Amino acid sequence: MARWQETAADLGYRAGWAAVRFAPERVARTLFDGAGELVGRRDGGPRQLRANLARVLGTTPEGVPDRLVAEAMRSYARYWREAFRLPTTDPARIVANTSFSPGGRELVADCVDSGRGVVFALPHSGNWDTCGVWLVAHYGRFATVAERLQPESLFDRFVEYRESLGFEVFPLTGGEQPPFDALAQRLRAGGMVCLLGDRDLSRHGVPVTFFGEPTRMPAGPAKLAIETGARLLAIHHSYTGPDTSLIRVAEVDVDDVAATTQRVASAFETGIATAPADWHMLQPLWEADWSDRRRESLS
Template identity: 65%
Template sequence: MSRLGGYVSDLGYRAGWAGVRLLPDRWGRTAFEGAGAMVGRRNGGPQQLRRNLARVIGAERPQDVPDELVADAMRSYARYWYEAFRLPAMGLANAAASVHIADDDVARFEAEIAKGKGLIFALPHSGNWDMAGVWLINRGHRFSTVAERLEPESLFDQFVAYRESLGFEIFPLTGGEQPPFARLADRLRDGSVVCLLAERDLTRHGVPVQFFGEPTRMPAGPARLAIETGAALMPVHHFFLPDGRSQILVGESVDVSGGVEQATQAMADAFATNIAAHPADWHMLQPLWESDWSAERRARIESTG
């Protein structure tokens, strides 16, 4: 990103955080979701999103993805940004109250956290993943996560400050005092909860998996942390409900006894099941599968063996 582009983005996010809080909720939500749907319909919507959704719904070609699904996906993505801008003004209790979680899922979570070995929530980019952290904080649990470093630095600082204002503990993925893995492991050994977005690998060391029948790579971190600390690894999914609320699904703990590769594939399978059930809320607008990777990314992967 150029310096000018970074400056414009920085101003845009600052304006968003300041302005959305002043709007009546109904107006702001309608405006954001309407704009998102418009983007989803214009010229067929984002083409990479179409390619990704084609895998999810089993379409032979991206052009076979229903236009309304693309519009719904962009409406959902816009809703994520609206809620991200508005969350600091909602209040923790009000935000948490808008999240539904079934009694069985709560019991599954409480049973694992009661063991005192820590707990890893692994999530895809679905719905508003920050709501999982809001729900945890509201229940009185300590919670840590990792943030991808953005450019410009001021934009990254805004996102960190925003999430810290919600009670999250944030470790930068890169550029911190030490790599986040060791610090996350310490938090798990103390019995805390760690939340990790886990279906898109941002490093050169991802684990090869099959995802919707095609090869890609997913982060090794969730499985490695579970194996090294004894913490439970639980696939979690967040999706939007039509009445303005949302829901969190807490899956069964992944068996990590077979090693990192097997555990990561099991995590990928759980993600696929939930994404297929709620495709419009999966906000994956970037290339994910190997067949969509750029030549530069392939070269980076190959250079690491």
Template identity: 65%
Template sequence: MARIPGLGPVRETLTDAGYRAGWAAIRYAPDSLARKAFGNVGEFFGTRDGGPDQLRRNLSRVLGVPADEVPDDLMAASMASYARYWYEAFRLPSMDFATAAANVHIADEEVAGFSAELDKGKGLIFALPHSGNYDMAGVWLVQLFGTFATVAERLKPESLFRRFVEYRESLGFEIFPLTGGEQPPFAQLADRLRDGKIICLMGERDLTRKGVPVTMFGEPTRMPAGAAKLAIDTGAALMPVHHWFTEGATSRLTVGAALDTSDGVAATTQRLADAFATNIAAHPADWHMLQPFWEADWSQERRERLANPGRGGNAGGASS
């Protein structure tokens, strides 16, 4: 198909306008009605024509079944969960953050465990997959411990990227761009850790050409090296985190024990992949992975990029 000149910029402008409208409109809608409407729309798209094909393929790996045997009710629940993420993202700027944080539940002993790591003064790295609502989990963290640093994937157009940065900064996060910043984010994140601060990184989707080969649910893929490398370089504890949805506006958060980093980046990243897999298997509907994740699903373009690596960040990213 011939490319239409100028269509890319037009699409980007429309995308930016759509997000802007969502943030403007949803905050004023009645919560119960809007939340239900988003869920219903998500369920519809989860079952229409079998739901998103790539999501079905990804869930088939999690369940260990052929793609055509992924239950329709799981597809519906997964897209309803994804819709809830977007509803809460649009709603969060107008919410009372203390109330939002109170709806995130975590075991007291887990808070005590990572607080003890933080008290060592070497900083703390939370790594989490795209599950539940990582922004809501971040609001909970800010309410208890103050700001933390994270990384944002650079989106197009630039106005949309700035909108997401401003959104997350309004929640109390410190944002470093994955690419295109004054300096690569790795050094800035390392500085925060050496100051005894917390950083949070989305840990399962490799946005660069420097990912670490890992096996997840029995198939090869790659994950960002940044979390493991930062932990090794700074001595900060690296702890896997998982967030998932429960009834209504409530959700759960779990923080695993600090990972062993003694045998290098590759082994540490595999341990992180194993921790993610355990939690994703327990809550598959809330893993919002609609993109190709495993090697078997990669495009030829991505395979060529990996075969000819160029410059890229290595700190992992918080994707939007």
């Protein structure tokens, strides 16, 4: 990316972020809901999103209802609206509007109080930042990893924003030390680590079966739990109303990396199946959708 392009992207993102943060709530909702609906309805919506939802529903892309694709894009737009506005949103409001599946809150408390450290693995569902804000409000700072973005100034702004919410953010690449080592240190000290676990960004993930088809998922959550003795929780977040949401919690048994990662994938399946419109997966995920270049990189 040329320097002028980096500058333009950073300025545009900064201006858009400020505009959404300080716009009246009703204006922001209308704008983002309308944009999501438009993208979801135009030409049947994003093709990859439709193909991914077909796996969740056990049907063909043509069998996915148009209304579900539109709802999924509205949900995705809602995520971005909330993300932009999160720094100016009262954390107490987020906590008050967030509920848990039966026993979920108690399970989180038990894991945190155990002193063994806790790894929270999440799919790209609902608003994962909401889960982080809730966690900070109840138990304090936790560590996570962020994919490095271009331009660099945008990545720095992203990290600054997350850290303002109480997150400790390590870059996936290019940091002072590998993120795995830093995260393991936090867990051995009894801390908490949150990781998005349904996209294999490293291209060296663990083979799993997900909604009946092969794919790969990151090994990080399982490896960290195995190496440090931390407890491993699969977390799923979904929307239940215009301002409310639900967190589902499931503890994952830990043994070897392959079996543990498959259990995480299965826990993700359970959550995603309850609220498919809130799973924000617009990229190719399953092996059947991979590009030739990606296949060659694994051979």
